[in-house]
Amino acid sequence: MYNNKKITILSHLLVWLVLFSMPYILSSGQEQNINRVIAHFWIPFLFYAIIFYLNYFYIIDRFLFTKKNLAFIAINAVMIALFLLVKEQSVSTFFSELQRTPPNTGEGEKGPPFKLFIYMQMLPYIASLLFAIAAKTTKRLTKTEAESKEATNYKLKSELQHLHYQLQPHFFFNSLNNIYSLVDISPEQAKKTIHSLSKLMRYMLYETNLELVSLSKEVDFMKKYIELMQLRVSDKIVINANFPTSETGVQIAPLLFISLIENAFKHGVSATKESQISITMTVENKKVLFLIENNNFPKKTDDKSGSGIGLQNLKKRLELLYPNKHFFETTVKNNYFLVTLEIETA
Template sequence: MNKNNKITILSHLLVWFVLFTMPYVLSYGQEQEISRVIAHFWIPLVFYAIIFYLNYFVLIESFLFTKKLVPFIAINLGTIALFLLIKEQIEATFFQDIMRKAPEKNDGVGPPLKMFIYIQMLSYMAPLLFSIAIKTTQRWVKTEAESKEAANFKLQSELQHLHYQLQPHFFFNSLNNIYSLVDISPEQAKKSIHSLSKLMRYMLYETNLEVVPLTKEIDFMKKYIDLMKLRVSDKTEVTYNFPTEESGIHVAPLLFISLIENAFKHGVSASKESHINISLTYKEKTVIFTIENDNFPKQSDDKSGSGIGLQNLDKRLKLLYANKHSFKTCLENERFLVHLEIETV
């Protein structure tokens, strides 16, 4: 039996204990006639408990939640009527002295018979309504929990899909870059393959966590930038500024690499001077990442890559940092500017 079930059972026992001891609590210091307590309080409480648990464990699930309303009402009305008759028989058989002392229900002194029956019916309706309220609340809580679990599972599945989608995309683009070096500079191509193996090791074995230290992401970006610098000409100037101290900040892995890929893909020209400036800073728990690069749009006949990098990033940001990020891009003076802010936990 788990902890929650034990707490539920103890709660039920405590409630019924309080109800059964209520006559003595309310009449503290006064003499209490036990037969009157049994006849007018404990016997009805037993019937209340039967109605409550009959609905709680059987009727509500079998009839009310399955929208069989007529049988549900009929069974409960029949049960209440039966208990009223049994109660009258018990009082007439075992508590005759008390019944003699009580005024007749239709002699004009007490309430009219119809009013008496109405009040009795209402008292038996209370445990029924209470069981419906509890069961409905439990079902709502369970439904909400299942809904959140399903949403979380969907989120994790989508994130995992995006993560796996990013890896071959990254690998494909890197291989394209290395391929371009094979004829021009075999030694650089060898170095690039060695650097790529280190990057892939990080991607395969260290990015399966929800978050990673920012310092590891920075180290990964530095290695990738150094790899990409091997294939660009002397006309391309690449500068980056990353913090060197341990910040204690954790971020989702591989968030910034698509932006760096994009800068090298569209910000470098073989014949013109180009400049790529990359910067990452943080203020308290907010990470600020910016890139500025020249704009050399991809030619229509250039089929390298698949263009999913920035789309992938945008989807991941919306899933991982909903309402906790700002992602802006713009073209200004032939320079492509990217500004990304992330509020980390």
């Protein structure tokens, strides 16, 4: 902010320096009458600057932007008329040798019409006023746009934070349900599951508050979750998981894929039937492709473990984090539930 103000001040000084130097720049080294320069260039330029900065810093905000148009026009008209009068009086009083030739200097010689003379004198003042309006309007629009973007970003961050906090208890609740089912059947496995869950929750609580995390950390988190889920499923369940084995260098928003894996275990596992879950992740040119295929065992309407909060949360987060940079599709084909998620991270 300080640097921007400094640049603005320097640019204004440079512009006025160039304008005040115009008589010498245009004369290309020819001798100049200092009185003529003062009377016809520097005094008018001083008045142009006053018109510009009075409007820029006060009058436009106080009158034009508050819809007091008549007052705005009247104030500027009075100022322009006053400056024209002062300029002409200063020329006639202090620089008498520079007084203009009378409009009628002799037979056959006439000066410019009075109305044209006034118009030509007023034109630079009106130009200064218009420049002030243009500069102030541009600054106001830029500020409004910046404030709008800031408000949008704040809303986005708030919404993402809400979705993030919503995901954590949802994940924890589902994991506790899985542990509960093991307590009576296999206490030892339940203990291992609790220990594994504590590691997962530590990652969720302390390492996912950043906007982006490395994909390798997310992969490690998903592997641990799959290991946790394997403790409670029967031998009839075949789980195939393929993840990138080397560091990809990809940074991604945290916890985008875990809801899909949760969903596969909730809807793709049967206690009595053979079932299969296939999970594949590939990375190419900073584009992450995530595929899941599992048997489709729809939950009963009174079974709240499959409420779908995770998928709804994921869809909303993808819309906010990767607008026009993701593809997400779920389909059911031949009694298999298929998920395709593609994210452009670059």
